[in-house]
Amino acid sequence: MRYVSTRGEAPALSFEEAMMTGLAPDGGLYLPESVPVMPETEIAALAGLSFEETAFRVMRPFVGDWPEEEFRALVAEAWGSFGHIARAPLRQIGPSHWLLELFHGPTLAFKDVAMQLIGRLMRASLARRGGRVAILGATSGDTGSAAIEAFRGVPGVDVFILFPEGRVSEVQRRQMTTPAEPNVHALALEGTFDDCQRLLKDAFADRAFAEGVGLAGVNSINWARVLAQVVYYVTAAVALGAPGRAVSFVVPTGNFGDVYAGHIARRMGLPVERLVVATNQNDILHRTLQSGESRKAGVRPSISPSMDIEVSSNFERALFEAYGGDAGAVRADMAALRAEGGFRVGQGAWGRLRDWFASGRASEEETAEAIRRAWRETGELVCPHTAVALHVARDVVGATPLVTLATAHPAKFPDAVEAATGLRPALPPRLADLYDRPERVTRVRDDLGALQALIRDRLRAARAA
Numbered sequence: 001m002r003y004v005s006t007r008g009e010a011p012a013l014s015f016e017e018a019m020m021t022g023l024a025p026d027g028g029l030y031l032p033e034s035v036p037v038m039p040e041t042e043i044a045a046l047a048g049l050s051f052e053e054t055a056f057r058v059m060r061p062f063v064g065d066w067p068e069e070e071f072r073a074l075v076a077e078a079w080g081s082f083g084h085i086a087r088a089p090l091r092q093i094g095p096s097h098w099l100l101e102l103f104h105g106p107t108l109a110f111k112d113v114a115m116q117l118i119g120r121l122m123r124a125s126l127a128r129r130g131g132r133v134a135i136l137g138a139t140s141g142d143t144g145s146a147a148i149e150a151f152r153g154v155p156g157v158d159v160f161i162l163f164p165e166g167r168v169s170e171v172q173r174r175q176m177t178t179p180a181e182p183n184v185h186a187l188a189l190e191g192t193f194d195d196c197q198r199l200l201k202d203a204f205a206d207r208a209f210a211e212g213v214g215l216a217g218v219n220s221i222n223w224a225r226v227l228a229q230v231v232y233y234v235t236a237a238v239a240l241g242a243p244g245r246a247v248s249f250v251v252p253t254g255n256f257g258d259v260y261a262g263h264i265a266r267r268m269g270l271p272v273e274r275l276v277v278a279t280n281q282n283d284i285l286h287r288t289l290q291s292g293e294s295r296k297a298g299v300r301p302s303i304s305p306s307m308d309i310e311v312s313s314n315f316e317r318a319l320f321e322a323y324g325g326d327a328g329a330v331r332a333d334m335a336a337l338r339a340e341g342g343f344r345v346g347q348g349a350w351g352r353l354r355d356w357f358a359s360g361r362a363s364e365e366e367t368a369e370a371i372r373r374a375w376r377e378t379g380e381l382v383c384p385h386t387a388v389a390l391h392v393a394r395d396v397v398g399a400t401p402l403v404t405l406a407t408a409h410p411a412k413f414p415d416a417v418e419a420a421t422g423l424r425p426a427l428p429p430r431l432a433d434l435y436d437r438p439e440r441v442t443r444v445r446d447d448l449g450a451l452q453a454l455i456r457d458r459l460r461a462a463r464a465a
């Protein structure tokens with residue numbers, strides 16, 4: 001299995017190489033050259049299997065020549081720290097409507113599902129090849145804490161996380177700033193998540209720097225993350241009757257990684273009837289799918305901060321597919337987005353995207369109302385991102401089983417939940433002292449040179465120690 005860049009100007013790589021690289025050197029994202037299809041009989045055979053065994057069978061065809069027994073062992077232990085034996089349990093909230101709870105990992109958001117596996121895969125790869133890496137991540141809140149949790153204290157790895165100062169919840173910030181391990185570097189940037197992500201992409205694009213410090217990426221630009229997220233679409237659909245019965249999903253969306261994983265699951269043969277993109281008031285994806293015109297309007301902070309994003313990296317993967325693999329068309333659109341703040345999706349490609357993805361948006365008031373309604377009607381406290389999806393799901397419920405992805409634990413966003421319901425969700429016991437731990441954070445400017453100097457300094461100090 002080879003991986004190619006959406007911009008068509010980087011060499012094809014193996015799974016392991018693509019995972020260790022993250023972003024392609026031409027600025028594009030890696031995609032498998034072709035998506036292996038699971039025959040119906042193989043999907044049917046997943047019924048009743050553990051999350052781990054399903055994960056192994058779903059991901060195995062994508063990982064190429066990764067030693068099979070090692071891969072099986074890493075998959076088997078990946079989710080051991082989760083607080084629920086099912087890893088991603090379904091909870092019924094209506095006659096034909098389920099929540100898929102993806103927040104039972106160590107940092108209480110779905111990013112743990114992929115990160116706990118990637119942390120192990122990267123460690124195994126480093127042990128095999130030797131060397132050190134500097135992981136650089138940009139986060140709207142949850143990827144950063146999940147990456148720090150996966151790599152804290154790991155020898156040979158330093159983890160640098162850029163987050164937008166003042167735009168993450170207190171729990172999110174504390175999960176990044178309280179780990180005491182010296183290989184953890186929480187970097188607060190004055191700006192938005194999009195600024196963080198642009199700085200990160202520029203750092204990767206500087207090849208001399210990237211190779212010099214051994215830069216590796218764990219954002220959802222990293223294909224391995226998308227792949228790991230395919231697994232829970234499969235476990236959920238199989239539990240609800242696939243392959244014999246189709247299932248629809250509503251996905252709270254920011255950087256488009258999660259919903260894109262659902263698209264890959266469908267390309268593998270999973271019977272997915274509708275895949276619905278749910279956005280908050282930062283609704284560029286909804287507008288793009290509705291109008292064919294992708295245009296930035298400025299990010300407004302919301303009560304679902306992990307989705308306060310305008311430059312949605314993984315949309316580029318869907319675009320590349322929609323253009324039938326025409327990397328030149330993708331390059332032109334991405335250049336226009338950067339230079340002019342927007343682009344118009346080619347006619348045929350727009351049609352394809354609309355066939356693949358439905359969409360909806362929730363305003364701030366609608367999000368709060370969805371939190372209240374979930375509490376009133378089902379006794380569930382949901383996080384504001386899940387609430388965005390529940391609002392959009394109201395137009396989708398019907399005869400087909402519907403799964404709404406619950407992407408974070410409500411206690412990660414207690415202020416929004418309390419404002420809507422009057423109830424303050426408590427942190428699980430293992431995180432109960434989070435508010436008492438000392439914080440450690442470095443403020444950085446939106447300046448590539450300054451960021452690179454900081455990373456070099458920290459690595460020099462670490463490697464001298």
Ligand SMILES: *Cc1c(COP(=O)(O)O)cnc(C)c1O
Pocket residue numbers: 109110111141142143220252253254255256257258259306307385386407408
């Ligand atoms: C990251 C995140 C999202 C958005 O997921 P994408 O893959 O970026 O679309 C939604 N909800 C929560 C809680 C998140 O952390």
